Amino acid sequence: MSDTDAAKLTADLIRCPSVTPADGGALDVLDSLLSGAGFTCTRVNRGGINNLFARWGDKGHARTFGFNGHTDVVPVGDESAWTHAPFGAEELDGILYGRGATDMKSGVAAFAAAAVDFVQSTPPEGSVILAITGDEEGDALDGTTALLDYMDEAGEKMNVCLVGEPTCPENLGDMIKIGRRGSMSAWFTVRGVQGHSAYPHRAKNPLPAIARLMDRLASHELDQGTDHFDPSTLAIVTIDTGNPATNVIPAECKGTVNIRFNDTHSGESLSTWLKDEATKVATEFDVEIAVEIKVSGESFLTPPGDLSDLVSTAVQAETGVTPVLSTTGGTSDARFVKDHCAVVEFGLVGKTMHQVDENVPVEQIHQLKRIYSRILSDYFA
Known part of the structure; x- marks a missing residue:
């Protein structure tokens, strides 16, 4: 049985200096992993932005689960203020440091690792799609919107989508976003x-x-x-x-x-x-x-129902925490995905995102992967 190390993958992504609009090799890392696991990978590049569309399973299958996320990061600011190199992916006492550690290379790594292991160990009757952009922290004109435009032209469709942005204010599992202002x-x-x-x-x-x-x-x-x-x-x-x-x-x-x-x-x-x-x-x-x-x-809401229940059940099973369904916070690429299919967001605790010495506990990356794995398993059960 495959066991892709989501923490190692996060570190590999952090080492890619992908400050918007630069890709820094991050999508190459993911392309290699996903292609090796049987995903059909397509680069959807537009306006100088690199994006990756990956699908496992037959195109147009009636049961398709999608993940969305980004590998671009905000600038590091004053690098001399960092205790750990922004793109060094240094691990100390179980904490992984680097720009994008929280927002959101760990989330992308967790759902990519979960998807690879899932399709290899229990190939589902359906399809798994990963839509990963390099333009979320910037103007977002040629990122997820470009991926959705490509999907529309190519006849690709997600039935539901989970965006892996950091959503939890204090503890992993305490919040799912079902909409945004x-x-x-x-x-x-x-x-x-x-x-x-x-x-x-x-x-x-x-x-x-x-x-x-x-x-x-x-x-x-x-x-x-x-x-x-x-x-x-x-x-x-x-x-x-x-x-x-x-x-x-x-x-x-x-x-x-x-x-x-x-x-x-x-x-x-x-x-x-x-x-x-x-x-x-x-x-x-x-x-x-x-x-x-x-x-x-625009504001949007995915009314509580099957999708939020699916994610909540997996979160409770893996963390013991009952998540709050929320619409708080800023904007995310879910605002684009909501025009394509039902979408919710769930990811790590976001306390250090965009900060100096941004970091994530390594165990939380593994825990997030287990949550995403359970979501996939339950969805295709």
Whole structure:
């Protein structure tokens, strides 16, 4: 019986300096492992991004389980602040260190190892798909979306998908993500007329306008939450004028907000609200306000049911912990997968992700592999 070492595979992946958009050889490592186990591997590269699609079993089988994850990582920052080399994959006292140790090379290694061992030891009546991207930490324009576009064109289909992102806040097993809030940002540029501060009547000061607009937006209650989501939030993230003079009224200033929204709203409905508020303030202060909006992802929910039950059962069996079904946190590539099939997320504890000396307990990698293995076994039972 095959016994692929998920911790060793994690270390091999960490040694690949795959800071977005660089691949650093990470997908070569996975391609070699999966091809050797009978997976058909296809490189789906787009826009300078490397992605890997791997399938075991017949194409288009009615019962297909999918995993999704990423091998790209965020920059290391000040390397001199690291106690352990960011891409050294050093293990000390049962802890494996390195960029991507938590987010999420360990998750990819765990589900790849589980999939390889599963199809070799108990070949299922169905297919197993791994969709692995190198563009999750960046703009995500040519990563999982490229893989899903390829699948659509090639007639490939996952019936359900598990994204292996870190989901647990404190202990392995304590949280499964069944949805995510939507995310969007809006940039406001207020244009007035520059003038001398001693003669404000000869100018149009954009600063009171941006102050009023930001206050209106931040003071507005978007909603009170829903059955599965916390209340939506709006945060003012910057107000910029760049005016070093105390005797000059500037001609222009800018403000930016970020909104995390639940299923009460859509990106479109919130965009309309933001533009309406900007128009009201522009009229009140007799200035021009330009609005630029980017919706990073819509809110979504996979209602509790067969898929979340499948994952919960495996988590409980392997950890003794009953996971909470949650929609908290930021965005993930599940926001793209949800348009293809039912999707949930489950992975490691995320406390050290993106931090200096990012790390993961080696035993937790093995434990995560056992959870993924049980999920596969139960799904195809």
